[in-house]
Amino acid sequence: MGNAIGNICRGTCPSCSKGKIFEKNGLLYKMRMPKMHENCAVCGYKFEKEPGYFYGAMYVSYMLTVGQAVGLYMILAYIFKFDDNFQIFLLIAATMIGLSFFNMRISRTIWIHLFKN
Numbered sequence: 001m002g003n004a005i006g007n008i009c010r011g012t013c014p015s016c017s018k019g020k021i022f023e024k025n026g027l028l029y030k031m032r033m034p035k036m037h038e039n040c041a042v043c044g045y046k047f048e049k050e051p052g053y054f055y056g057a058m059y060v061s062y063m064l065t066v067g068q069a070v071g072l073y074m075i076l077a078y079i080f081k082f083d084d085n086f087q088i089f090l091l092i093a094a095t096m097i098g099l100s101f102f103n104m105r106i107s108r109t110i111w112i113h114l115f116k117n
């Protein structure tokens with residue numbers, strides 16, 4: 001389990017813990033999506049087991065996004081004492097866009113690790 005968490009943080013293969021899952025991180029300002037390797041470069045583990053395999057990762061992504069939005073709301077409302085909900089909404093929306101590629105990478109990585117075999 002500790003190994004899986006380390007692999008998720010490093011974005012490495014669930015099978016050998018060495019190969020990287022993503023070839024490129026993606027750049028939001030260039031609208032370049034993160035690019036995945038098809039197979040692990042070290043052990044050949046296939047990351048996308050079937051077409052549509054990563055639809056399930058959207059649930060992981062949704063969970064992460066809701067958690068981040070609620071967390072950010074708490075920080076803005078109770079620590080920074082924002083009292084304008086519209087300002088909070090704009091800040092949360094901007095943050096969610098900023099984190100979208102990160103969330104896509106991490107949710108796919110978690111998904112791969114959830115169903116490794």
Ligand SMILES: [Zn+2]
Pocket residue numbers: 013014015016017018019040041042043044045
């Ligand atoms: Zn591997």
